[in-house]
Amino acid sequence: MKSKYDVLIIGGGPAGALAARTAAQKGLSVCLVEKRPAIGAPVRCAEGIGKEALAEFIPPNPRWISAEMTGAGIVAPDGFEMTLESSMAGGKVGYILDRKVFDRELVWQAADAGADVYVKTRASSPIMSEGRLKGAVLDYCGSSSKVTADVVIAADGVESKFGKWCGIDTTVPVREIMSSVQYVMTDIDINPGATIFYLGNEVAPEGYLWVFPKGKRAANVGIGISGRKSGKGHRAKDYLDKFVKQKFPHGKTIECIVGGVSVCRPLECTVADHLMLVGDAARVVDPLTGGGIYNAMYTGKLAAEVAADCIAKGDLSKKALMIYDREWRASKMGKSIERNYHIKEYLIKQPDEKLNTIIHSVSKLDLKEFSTLTLIKELLKANPKLLVELGALAASIR
Numbered sequence: 587m588k589s590k591y592d593v594l595i596i597g598g599g600p601a602g603a604l605a606a607r608t609a610a611q612k613g614l615s616v617c618l619v620e621k622r623p624a625i626g627a628p629v630r631c632a633e634g635i636g637k638e639a640l641a642e643f644i645p646p647n648p649r650w651i652s653a654e655m656t657g658a659g660i661v662a663p664d665g666f667e668m669t670l671e672s673s674m675a676g677g678k679v680g681y682i683l684d685r686k687v688f689d690r691e692l693v694w695q696a697a698d699a700g701a702d703v704y705v706k707t708r709a710s711s712p713i714m715s716e717g718r719l720k721g722a723v724l725d726y727c728g729s730s731s732k733v734t735a736d737v738v739i740a741a742d743g744v745e746s747k748f749g750k751w752c753g754i755d756t757t758v759p760v761r762e763i764m765s766s767v768q769y770v771m772t773d774i775d776i777n778p779g780a781t782i783f784y785l786g787n788e789v790a791p792e793g794y795l796w797v798f799p800k801g802k803r804a805a806n807v808g809i810g811i812s813g814r815k816s817g818k819g820h821r822a823k824d825y826l827d828k829f830v831k832q833k834f835p836h837g838k839t840i841e842c843i844v845g846g847v848s849v850c851r852p853l854e855c856t857v858a859d860h861l862m863l864v865g866d867a868a869r870v871v872d873p874l875t876g877g878g879i880y881n882a883m884y885t886g887k888l889a890a891e892v893a894a895d896c897i898a899k900g901d902l903s904k905k906a907l908m909i910y911d912r913e914w915r916a917s918k919m920g921k922s923i924e925r926n927y928h929i930k931e932y933l934i935k936q937p938d939e940k941l942n943t944i945i946h947s948v949s950k951l952d953l954k955e956f957s958t959l960t961l962i963k964e965l966l967k968a969n970p971k972l973l974v975e976l977g978a979l980a981a982s983i984r
């Protein structure tokens with residue numbers, strides 16, 4: 587391992603991979619370290635992503651796509667299902683990825699572009715000198731080495747520690763961590779072309795339960811509930827087991843994963859001198875859907891672009907790197923996170939009766955664009971009273 591790079595990236599998920607690929611393509615020397623022995627495993631994700639969102643970063647490839655989606659369903663607490671599709675999108679609206687292969691492909695592309703990649707290598711502390719971040723101490727199989735870099739990109743996911751070690755407050759309030767469990771199930775009766783979301787305080791308090799198809803009779807069946815609702819007898823797993831017993835009594839569980847998803851607002855500031863935070867480490871998951879793959883790739887790529895400009899100018903100060911922070915907040919992604927945060931806060935306070943009313947208001951929607959914003963606009967049309975309840979927020983949606 588070399589001891590000096592232009593860019594050191596911590597974490598080999600979609601955020602780190604896109605940062606590494608972009609920085610290497612720009613001719614920078616790049617080191618990406620991943621603490622796990624293999625990129626992409628174990629998967630901690632339901633693997634859903636929109637078709638257009640994915641296409642911004644990589645052309646689709648059947649090698650890492652488990653299933654193509656043509657629509658979605660939202661099931662109200664009383665069991666009524668609203669179906670969503672988009673004839674405008676040519677019938678295909680999204681994918682369920684195979685992230686074990688997908689994440690590996692992204693890192694592979696970064697390596698092909700020239701990045702050095704080290705797995706089973708953990709960043710264990712920052713190197714601080716003359717009051718500034720100079721790099722990180724990396725642990726590999728019992729030995730430690732120091733790697734310095736002009737800029738460190740922390741892409742270390744939801745469990746991110748690097749930002750905190752450098753003085754950034756990355757704490758997520760307990761109520762804004764979704765406690766999640768997911769089974770990969772086979773031998774179950776599903777609609778193989780639609781992602782289904784189940785809502786309700788009895789099903790998934792302050793969260794939702796999902797069935798994301800991975801084939802004709804296989805799916806990721808998972809749940810995320812608010813950390814503050816989780817307790818003895820009411821853990822995410824308890825809710826999921828109850829659902830599975832009722833809905834898929836003969837299904838077989840071939841994999842079980844647990845994880846946390848932050849559904850808080852993004853960090854107040856995602857840069858410091860010589861440091862940038864991207865993806866889940868920056869808390870840029872969509873607070874309404876819990877989706878973070880796109881946002882991770884978007885921030886990873888943008889951070890590397892800004893880093894390259896700043897390296898060329900010889901200024902890696904917080905002030906210079908702030909371009910990244912400002913740009914992602916002003917982007918469609920940043921605005922959508924802010925809006926969806928308020929909608930999530932509104933929805934989690936609603937009783938089941940209200941959720942039933944909202945979902946019953948439309949039984950089938952053909953969306954021009956298959957996005958949460960278009961869906962919300964349609965629901966507002968069907969429930970004009972919500973405009974009053976949402977107050978100032980409604981203006982930003984129309």
Ligand SMILES: Cc1cc2nc3c(=O)[nH]c(=O)nc-3n(C[C@H](O)[C@H](O)[C@H](O)COP(=O)(O)OP(=O)(O)OC[C@H]3O[C@@H](n4cnc5c(N)ncnc54)[C@H](O)[C@@H]3O)c2cc1C
Pocket residue numbers: 596597598599600601602619620621622626630631632633634635707708709710741742743744745746747766767768808844845846847864865866867871876877878879880882
């Ligand atoms: C149950 C569940 C379901 C989800 N479903 C979806 C979904 O359907 N669609 C969607 O868009 N999003 C989903 N998400 C969110 C999505 O998985 C994340 O937003 C996405 O993976 C974020 O990418 P990332 O690169 O920021 O972080 P990660 O993918 O978490 O990658 C971070 C990497 O950093 C490594 N790392 C951490 N610390 C260190 C260290 N000190 N040194 C070296 N390496 C380190 C970790 O091992 C990890 O590999 C889901 C999440 C969960 C938990």
